Amino acid sequence: MQFLFTLSDPITQVVLTLLIFAVTIVAFMASKVRSDIIALCCTAALLVTGIVSPKEALAGFSNSAVVMMIALCVVGGAVFQTGLARMISSKLLRLAGNNELRLYLLVMLVTAVVAAFVSNTGTVALLLPIILAMCKTANINPAKLMMPLAFASSLGGVLTLIGTPPNLIVSNYLAEEGKPEFAFFDFLPIGLVCLVVGTILLYPLCKFFLAKKGSEGMEKGEERTLAGLLTEYHIQDLVFRLKKTGPHSLLEGRSVIDLDIHRRFGVTILEIRREGKGVFGNQQQITITPETKFEANDIIYVLGDPDKVSIFAQCHELGILKEENNDEHAKLDFYDIGLAETLITPESALINRPLRTANFSERYGLKVLAIKRNGRYIFDNFLDELVRPGDMLLMHGPWKGINSLSKKTREWLVIGRPEKMAESVAIDYKAPLAAIIMVIMVLMMVFEKQIGIPAVGTAIIAGLIMVISGCTRSVDGAYKMIAWEGIVLIAAMMPMSTALQNTGISKWVAENLVVGLQSWGPIAVLGGVYLVTSLLSTFISNSATALLVAPIAWAAAEQLGVNPQPFMMTAAVAASLCFATPICTPPNAMVMNAGHYTFSDYVKVGLPLQLILGAVAIFTITLLFPL
DSSP states (O other): OOOTTOOOOHHHHHHHHHHHHHHHHHHHHHTOSOHHHHHHHHHHHHHHTTSSOHHHHHGGGGOHHHHHHHHHHHHHHHHHHTTHHHHHHHHHHHHHTTOHHHHHHHHHHHHHHHHTTSOHHHHHHHHHHHHHHHHHHHTOOTHHHHHHHHHHHHHHHTTSTTSSHHHHHHHHHHHHTTSOOOOTTTTHHHHHHHHHHHHHHHHHHHHHHSTTOSGGGSOSSOOOOHHHHHHHTTOTTSEEEEEEOSSSOSSBTOBHHHHTHHHHHSOEEEEEEETTSSGGGOOEEEEOOTTOBBOTTOEEEEESOHHHHHHHHHHTTEEEEOOTTSOSBOOOOOSSEEEEEEEEOTTOTTBTSBGGGGOHHHHHSOEEEEEEETTEEEOSSGGGSBBOTTOEEEEEEEHHHHHHHTTOTTTEEESSOHHHHHHHSOOGGGHHHHHHHHHHHHHHHHTHHHHOOOHHHHHHHHHHHHHHTTSSSOHHHHHHTSOHHHHHHHHHHHHHHHHHHHTTHHHHHHHHHHHHHGGGOHHHHHHHHHHHHHHHHTTSOHHHHHHHHHHHHHHHHHHHTSOHHHHHHHHHHHHHOOOSSTTSSHHHHHTHHHHTOOHHHHHHHHHHHHHHHHHHHHHHHHHHSOO
16 A cells, blocks of 8 residues: 555656755755765655655665675775885875875875775775874864775776776776777876876865865864873883793693792783784783683783892792893783773772772682872772772773672772773784785776686685684774764665656656757767766766666767767766765765765865866867877
């Protein structure tokens, strides 16, 4: 049974589609409501009016481009979380320094080159975390480089035959009509001209229109860093690494509770590192529990007075390992084990009870390293201290335990946000693995046809391996890496593309514009092909636009009796060089959150760029491919 207001009359559906389309664009421009909510409202309106079927309305959420975006967000997040992005960005920064213009030029060049051989979606997912890391290191607002990143990926796609789907679509259409296909680098001269002109124009456009963007999305105030906590509590000079000096370990096979190390020596065992059990032979962090047993080649991290640590080491034939700078004091890492400062509340049941009764070790797997009370620090025998309101406890242990501790807010308050602090710590020993996964993913995408695995399948596999291999902290963390607003925006706007095609609006616009310009000559018709392609690709996918416009461009060239190649190339270039909205390409949507952009930002920067590059492209095409 259909709703009463679901009208099947073709004219009514055309009118309703145009009305919904217009309201959606106005809502996007107003930027009063989140873009993904507007897109969902558009989908709902098309669905309840019967313009699209339920299957068509939901098709966007299973679209390969959308699924690929989700998978690549996970890959990109893992590249960022393992510190690989920071490593690569630091090397790139050596080339550009902290100069904003040089960074911009470097982003444009690197992105365009990569996008010439990898899909623009894959390129942006690959480079987004790296560019964000560069912005953070160079103290540059990400808004100034995110839009250039997305636009450069589209410009780079025009450089080669495989750079963007429209290039392949029009080339295949030529072959179907018995004409020579475009060669791999036939698009290169046009792409290079557009890239140079686009690079020159985009910098002042971003400088003028996006100067104040991004600051509103930056968090107010800095989180207390883990290194800062170590310094504040004077812990950094009390941490040492110990390892056996002889062929046999006196600790091997014995448990922490059996040795009673803290009571006998005044030394706290913080963690154990075991070699050869991590990826690529890296050390694995072992959280200490009373039942933890030592193994022969363990590296033991201890906290204590240097003299007490020295006595403990001598008694067990252990040596103190030195850091690279010949310093005996060890540096703590926070991959799986973290620090947190906890404030005891006046309502806590611990008040006036010895600290040891809290049983933090048994309940949460956490150790108290020190107490801060009235500006002084207590390190010795603090477990027997009576807890007072306002005491600050420095806790050490697994992030999971710290997160659990933070949820019991009546007894104490964990300062800061443990989950955010954990996410901010790079799992840098996983960086080599993340790099290998990323490189293999890129190669599989480049040789997609030869391998036979579609790009979306490659992206899904890469994302899964990143999660399973521990390049992300958790499955929940992987979900948090996904830019859901951009994903929903693209998926929910795809039904509008279907509606424009189902109602015949897109085809009618294309045909009438080209026919109306025939009397003005070939160049005018060429301009019309570019204009209608550019207009359609602003609201429907560039692949769908190319499929729609290719036969129209071919027919126009035939009617004029001219060479069809410039018309087909014009259609391909126009479908690819689309910048005026965040919904016209997945890369535009992917950088929306990172750059804190609104719909109108894309119009202000992208529309003039799109129009000027259109004129440049037509001029270049007519020079290289005479009519």
